[in-house]
Amino acid sequence: MVLRLEDEEEMKIDLEWLRDHCRCSLCFNTMTHQRKLTLLDFPSTIRPDSFKVSNGKLDVTWNDGHDSTYNINWLKRNIRYEGDDTIDTRIPWTNPPNMEVIDYESFMNGENGVIAILKSILQFGIAMIVGAKPNLQVTEEISKKIGPVQKTLFGEMWELNHDLTAVSHKDSAYTHDSLDVHTDNTYWSDAAGLQIFHCYKPADSGGETLLIDGLKIVEDLKVKHRACYERLCKTPVSATYIEDGQCHEHVDPIIKLHPVTKKLLQIR
Ligand SMILES: [Zn+2]
Structure with missing residues (x-):
């Protein structure tokens, strides 16, 4: 699936990955942040029957009848791992640094x-x-x-x-x-x-x-x-x-x- 959003880079999304990352209460435990679903719980032929983007969300109805909703910002951050986005504060030193x-x-x-x-x-x-x-x-x-x-x-x-x-x-x-x-x-x-x-x-x-x-x-x-x-x-x-x-x-x-x-x- 390729999502083309206005003024944004297109997102290529693997369909099995997307189905596997459904965050509804049947697929995901929000208390423990753990999946309740495995890759074996849906067919490898999984495809969307329909989908729509609105209000920063992607809604998908899958061909196994399941409905999923994804936050677009969450998808952008998680679609591929690009590393820790915290700022690297490390300062290399030769002479003794101004340490605390x-x-x-x-x-x-x-x-x-x-x-x-x-x-x-x-x-x-x-x-x-x-x-x-x-x-x-x-x-x-x-x-x-x-x-x-x-x-x-x-x-x-x-x-x-x-x-x-x-x-x-x-x-x-x-x-x-x-x-x-x-x-x-x-x-x-x-x-x-x-x-x-x-x-x-x-x-x-x-x-x-x-x-x-x-x-x-x-x-x-x-x-x-x-x-x-x-x-x-x-x-x-x-x-x-x-x-x-x-x-x-x-x-x-x-x-x-x-x-x-x-x-x-x-x-x-
Ligand atoms: Zn789900």
């Missing part, structure tokens, strides 16, 4: 602190809360104000120290070795989208945390070394985490892009 730094009390009191921190994370990938008491309960309070805590093989909330005999994870993060630039969770299919670090006891010397902007690296790579960028976007690379009782493996390219918009999703 907020004290613990302001963050915990009301919603403005959380909004400011989230805005900074969406723009720069980082934000800082200062003046929180150094204990796990406080870290958890802060975390839960932002969102639920992801359960992992390390637990939900956990402490790192440099006594390898006292911990159960054989990971270089638990040693005195400095960690070079890296990403985390490459061995999980669902890597943490946000990590929260709370420094309880600064090192006597050293102990700096190095942060770099992956978005900036990917944008530069795309412009200056296109072939390299494309290879990293396409070549599947396996990553594995192994310790007693645990073996996690995931395969994906180093640079993961959104399949439709091609915006950066993750660097592994």
Whole structure:
């Protein structure tokens, strides 16, 4: 079916898709936003007996006797997936960005602190809360104000120290070795989208945390070394985490892009 509306681009609509997306109460549960219909519930020969467009709606009477009404604006948005239409607020940086730094009390009191921190994370990938008491309960309070805590093989909330005999994870993060630039969770299919670090006891010397902007690296790579960028976007690379009782493996390219918009999703 092709819909030609005045002053608008024509819409090509697959008939089985259209019948499958009927939003009447027989075909769709508006409480759960789930379909009650499957593709097997109507014949592949489904065709409209008649249809009309009026007042921003498309009414169809199908040849199996069913009547459907579609909102034209809904059809425009859903006829094919064109990606998330929210504005990308990310700002790539080289020099330290103008990120939000907020004290613990302001963050915990009301919603403005959380909004400011989230805005900074969406723009720069980082934000800082200062003046929180150094204990796990406080870290958890802060975390839960932002969102639920992801359960992992390390637990939900956990402490790192440099006594390898006292911990159960054989990971270089638990040693005195400095960690070079890296990403985390490459061995999980669902890597943490946000990590929260709370420094309880600064090192006597050293102990700096190095942060770099992956978005900036990917944008530069795309412009200056296109072939390299494309290879990293396409070549599947396996990553594995192994310790007693645990073996996690995931395969994906180093640079993961959104399949439709091609915006950066993750660097592994
Ligand atoms: Zn229906």
